[in-house]
Amino acid sequence: MTHAHITTWVVALILFVVAIALQAKGNEKTKMVHMMLRLFYVLIIATGAWILYTMSSFPALYIVKVVVGLWVIGAMEMILIRTAKGKNTNVLWLQFITAFVVALYLGFKLPFGFSFFS
Template sequence: MTHAHITTWVIAFILFFVSLSMYKAHSPKAKIAHMVLRLFYLLIIATGAMLLFSLYSISALYIVKAIVGLWVIVAMEMVTVRAKKGERAQSAWIQLVLAFVLVLYLGLKLPLGFHVFS
């Protein structure tokens, strides 16, 4: 299940940048890419919930990681919607980078993920 979760995240980030570039190019198909990205948000939440509830005992750091993961999704959506409207998204980008670094650190630190910082 971990691989499915990581795969959905990677595809979501690819779709995120594709959607952004399509909105900046004023492509009429940008809305389709954005809707597919939203579908991947749901897949990320579903695979993350399956991983979280498959644990024998859930520590507080896993709950924090889940909340920060939701924060990443919300920040991605804020950046995409602001690009769609043609508005500045500097604060949303800062949130996205901060949340992504934090969730990546937690994911690599916790025992369920890869053991880089252990």
């Protein structure tokens, strides 16, 4: 299930970049890509919940990872919405990058993930 979770967030990041690029060009297909991205948000949350469900016990850092992961999703959504409205997104980009790096670090550091940092 870990591979499915990683695949869903990689695809979501690709869709996020595509949606940002389409918005910059003013393409009418932006809404379709944004809706597909929202579907992948649900899949990310579902696979993450399944990973948590299959664990017999988990340390508090897994709860922190869940919160930071939801923060990443929220930042992505806010960036797309505020960009579409023509508002400033500098603070949101900083939040997105910070949350994404923290989520990646926790995901790879915690025992149930891959052991790049162990």
